[in-house]
Amino acid sequence: MSAPLTVAVRLLHAQARMPARAYPGDAAFDLTAIEECTIAPQARAVVGTGVAVAMPPGLAALTLPRSGLAARHGIAVVNAPGLIDSGYRGEIRIILLNTDLNRPFTVHAGDRIAQLLFVGLSEVTLHRVDVLPESGRGDRGFGSSGLNGEED
Numbered sequence: 001m002s003a004p005l006t007v008a009v010r011l012l013h014a015q016a017r018m019p020a021r022a023y024p025g026d027a028a029f030d031l032t033a034i035e036e037c038t039i040a041p042q043a044r045a046v047v048g049t050g051v052a053v054a055m056p057p058g059l060a061a062l063t064l065p066r067s068g069l070a071a072r073h074g075i076a077v078v079n080a081p082g083l084i085d086s087g088y089r090g091e092i093r094i095i096l097l098n099t100d101l102n103r104p105f106t107v108h109a110g111d112r113i114a115q116l117l118f119v120g121l122s123e124v125t126l127h128r129v130d131v132l133p134e135s136g137r138g139d140r141g142f143g144s145s146g147l148n149g150e151e152d
Contacts, residue, residue: 007118008054012091015109016050019116028064028115031092038106039098044078047094047107055086055118063094064115074099077114092116 009018019029034050055061063082069075078095094114098105107113137144 005056005059005118007056007059010052010054011050012052013048013050017110019051028117030066030112031063031094031114031116032109033094033107033111033113034109036106036108038104039075039096040104041098041100041102044095044097045107047096047113049092049094049113051092052089053084053092054089055084057086058121058123059086060084060119060121061092062117062119063092064117066112066115069113073103073105075105075113081117 011018013034015034017032019031021029031049031051033047035048037045037047039045053061061084063077063080063084065075065077065080076097076099078097082094084092096107096113
């Protein structure tokens with residue numbers, strides 16, 4: 001295993017908390033809200049975390065939903081995963097959606113609202129071609145693997 005990368009984290013607000021893993025070995029870091037807001041049923045809100053990061057080139061971060069919020073309250077991250085490029089230095093803000101049809105959901109300052117996953121990037125060069133090489137799957141897409149491995 002290689003040495004861990006260091007990512008600089010700036011707390012932009014008095015309520016901001018350092019992103020932290022809930023358990024040793026967790027893949028992602030929890031992000032917390034710095035503000036209170038109530039999200040009406042079927043509505044969305046952009047919630048600040050008060051956190052900004054400086055990642056080295058070759059690294060990106062993804063904002064992901066928290067499964068507990070989704071399962072218990074129907075709270076989703078609208079643009080999951082949200083992509084944070086290494087050059088971005090602004091506040092990480094999370095777009096939450098309340099999928100519940102009847103109940104509003106209140107986010108309180110300090111609530112864990114999303115996760116931050118850092119991912120390494122490979123250098124990629126795109127090369128235009130007229131024909132792609134064959135593969136076992138070919139152009140079969142949406143639903144092509146069917147249920148229990150049976151084709152649709």
